[in-house]
């Protein structure tokens with residue numbers, strides 16, 4: 001993963017832990033209304049993909065154990081990992097693109113409800129993404145993937161006449177020569193792997209996204225409802241389709257790009273279609289970016305506009321993330337796919353303990369506060385989830401008191417210690433295992449390997465009933481904690 005050149009090392013600094021009495025009287029552990037439901041406390045575990053589904057996208061025992069472990073800590077809400085809304089092969093990512101996925105998701109809901117003794121609400125994050133290929137072997141690229149165009153012929157002159165000759169010649173050229181002959185897009189396909197964009201309106205299926213996505217999201221949300229989920233979080237963040245519609249780099253000229261109004265149009269149409277199909281009373285929220293953190297990408301000003309539009313559209317909650325784009329991702333190795341959290345924007349999404357002067361904690365707090373104030377100023381009370389490096393009671397409480405957010409999201413800290421909210425509530429903060437923000441977990445995610453935390457995945461390996469992953473090398477879930 002990319003790290004700021006300053007390379008300043010940070011340790012977690014949680015501040016003072018509360019006594020049980022202070023915690024019980026705090027804002028963090030006060031309830032909050034989210035649409036039609038009440039969260040018992042303002043603690044929230046944002047979506048994290050642990051790569052534990054089957055290759056066909058079904059819930060497995062490992063998925064159930066993963067969420068069961070979080071639910072035992074009884075947070076206010078858990079958002080289930082990004083779950084694909086299409087019925088297409090997506091590797092071991094959960095899917096909700098067909099009714100056959102409902103029984104597994106039902107089991108997931110009942111697992112969370114029973115482990116949390118009914119205290120935790122469960123939402124599922126619904127995602128759409130476009131096609132992305134692995135970085136090709138150059139020989140294959142020139143011989144099979146590259147489409148030979150008039151432009152290539154013109155540039156090469158009459159020396160090469162057949163496609164075969166052109167392919168064979170291109171294959172022998174060095175990067176500098178290729179820079180002059182291939183388009184920017186062809187070079188990217190060669191060096192990073194082909195990646196579709198919402199701007200590729202020459203392809204029918206990309207042109208038709210505004211026609212198909214509202215129904216795909218709505219059908220997925222209906223399945224979530226049928227599975228007993230408390231609600232749905234529409235994934236409008238990071239490197240995926242809906243975030244690409246919101247992006248300042250969306251230049252579509254069909255009314256779904258260009259201006260702010262054009263860029264937000266499809267996300268709003270999805271919201272209204274989902275709401276119409278799931279009916280009132282089912283919680284509907286979204287996660288989107290405060291800033292894309294890439295050259296030419298959307299700014300905080302854009303996000304303020306989107307936030308107000310989403311609140312106006314009647315969303316029940318809004319969760320704010322940051323960065324996480326393909327545009328500045330590291331070049332993958334041949335045969336591997338680019339990963340949107342390897343560049344500077346990826347750093348903004350999941351900042352690690354090696355940082356700059358600002359540090360890894362709370363980089364998204366001010367932007368979230370700005371979005372929230374604009375939403376309040378426009379007259380909407382939509383609860384806002386603030387996330388990013390939060391790992392202490394004092395900071396969480398401050399954010400709730402000073403209007404930075406209404407709900408506290410903690411992803412990696414909750415993975416490091418799924419009981420951490422509970423320990424705080426019981427006045428046992430001293431027993432919390434603190435995330436070091438090493439991003440070992442994110443490194444596993446990058447390789448699509450089963451995600452675990454380095455603070456506990458080698459602990460108690462020989463003990464009975466410890467479930468293992470990675471050919472028995474790592475434990476699958478955090479060790480037990482008894483109250």
Ligand SMILES: Cc1cc2nc3c(=O)[nH]c(=O)nc-3n(C[C@H](O)[C@H](O)[C@H](O)COP(=O)(O)O)c2cc1C
Pocket residue numbers: 046047048049050081082125237287321349350351387388389390409410411412413441442445451
């Ligand atoms: C392993 C891993 C997987 C993640 N998967 C998702 C995801 O599926 N959807 C999402 O919106 N964010 C995802 N994130 C980002 C987190 O939800 C969160 O925004 C980010 O880690 C910053 O919060 P934190 O500092 O509390 O960890 C993931 C993070 C990690 C570490």
Ligand code: SF4
Pocket residue numbers: 412413415416434435436437438439440441442452453454455
């Ligand atoms: S591996 Fe554990 S300690 Fe390291 S960042 Fe992930 S959750 Fe935190």
